[in-house]
Amino acid sequence: MFYQIIQYIKFLLKSTNQHGVHSPFVYNLVSKCFYNNKNYDAYKSLLNYKKTLLKNKTKIKVTDFGVGSHVLKQNQRLISAMTKNAGTTYKRAKLLYRLVGYFEFENILELGTSLGVATHAMHLANPKANITTIEGCPNISEFTKKNFKDYKLKNINLINDNFNDAIKNLEPNTYDLIFFDGNHQKEATLHYFETLLQTANNNSVFVFDDIYWSKGMTEAWKTIKQHPKVTVTIDTFFWGFVFFRKEQAKEDFVVRV
Secondary structure (H helix, E strand, O other): OHHHHHHHHHHHHHOEOHHHOOOHHHHHHHHHHHOOOOOOOHHHHHHHHHHHHHHOOOEEEOOOOOOOOOOOOOOEEEHHHHHHHOOOOHHHHHHHHHHHHHHOOOEEEEEOOOOOHHHHHHHHHOOOOEEEEEEOOHHHHHHHHHHHHHOOOOOEEEEEOOHHHHHHOOOOOOOOEEEEOOOOOHHHHHHHHHHHHHHOOOOOEEEEEOOOOOHHHHHHHHHHHHOOOOOEEEEOOOEEEEEOOOOOOOEEEEEOO
16 A cells, blocks of 8 residues: 555656647547546446446355455445445546546456446447456456346456456457456456457557556556557556557657546
């Protein structure tokens, strides 16, 4: 936690808003998507989904394949506690909703379904999008799959498997968006990035969660930024955005959201 506080102070000192961005592509993304204050009707559905989870006192046994939670250490966990301490926040879920709507993503891959808050947000933004989401824990997977069914969310393929095996068994595809929200370890993150690079096209977007989770995750983020196929990156502290647009000059942005 101390590491994150220090990194956040550094982030605040070097970050900017849309007025400090000189790339038209990034300026439009920040001003029209990141800073879009419109109150979409879908936000109500998203908030209700989150509130229902926060009230759920079901206890399930959790299997962590990554580094787990900074807060929740026990294997038996309440759905409500998981939603509060480890799930995608309402603010970030809204940003993910806007991102999918802004780019009109059609093929989406998510590493780390958890309780489906982020998945739900992406689905609401484009109900016709094909979403493949991978969850390692069998009990979380079973719980969330039932939730998707109860909420009548379609075009979502939830795979219960560890990330390595699931990625290897994915059908050949190109993804418009890949949301990396699972194993927060340097080596694993870089492995998933390198493996899934082959699924990216010129307009694909990779989003990495918790790039300042640990020193190792920050090192992974720095390595990803330097990759020759990566052109534009945006650091928002909690998420790192990666773009592969060949028409863009290689540039890194640090933006407050």
